[in-house]
Amino acid sequence: MMPLSEHEQRLLDEIEQALYAEDPKFASSVRSARPRNRVRTMLALSVVGVLLGLAVVLVGLTANLTLLGVLGFVLIVGSCVAAASALRGPRQNGSASLAAQAGQARNAKSNTLRTKMEDRMRKRFEES
The missing domain is CATH 1.10.287 (Helix Hairpins)
Structure with a gap:
């Protein structure tokens, strides 16, 4: 496997942050399914x-x-x-509530992040 470039890693991090901001419950369930x-x-x-x-x-x-x-x-x-x-699995004492608070705090940012990502994808497809 080839390592991701710096730009790809940044995009992946942005997508991950957007996922946590939009649906923290789904993101935590995906994260807890790994171990x-x-x-x-x-x-x-x-x-x-x-x-x-x-x-x-x-x-x-x-x-x-x-x-x-x-x-x-x-x-x-x-x-x-x-x-x-x-x-029983990982405890949901503070980590889920912190993720939910972070998701609510970044809700406005996630909309702009989503639009930025959509714009980038449109530009890529238009260039092709």
């Missing part, structure tokens, strides 16, 4: 954590070490919480 590998990795690590926690609990029980059993239990609970948070 599926991260979710799989977190789930795999959580399963390993649960199994390791069970092993630590069993060693603690057989060795009659209460502290080791408690640590194993904490590892199991932490792994389950990590798995649940990975399945």
Whole structure:
């Protein structure tokens, strides 16, 4: 693959900003659809954590070490919480509201950006 030129990168950034300004909900859903590998990795690590926690609990029980059993239990609970948070997805506490505020603030700019981009495309097609 060939890297983008500086001009193409600038145009791509402008298109991305226009997308965030016009429809922040769609933009955030597209952005959140990417890290599926991260979710799989977190789930795999959580399963390993649960199994390791069970092993630590069993060693603690057989060795009659209460502290080791408690640590194993904490590892199991932490792994389950990590798995649940990975399945639930990213939190929407402030990032979505910030994107919505930025979209509302740039609404006037997006109209001018859109017209600029349309003008550029018309000029390109007219030159061809």
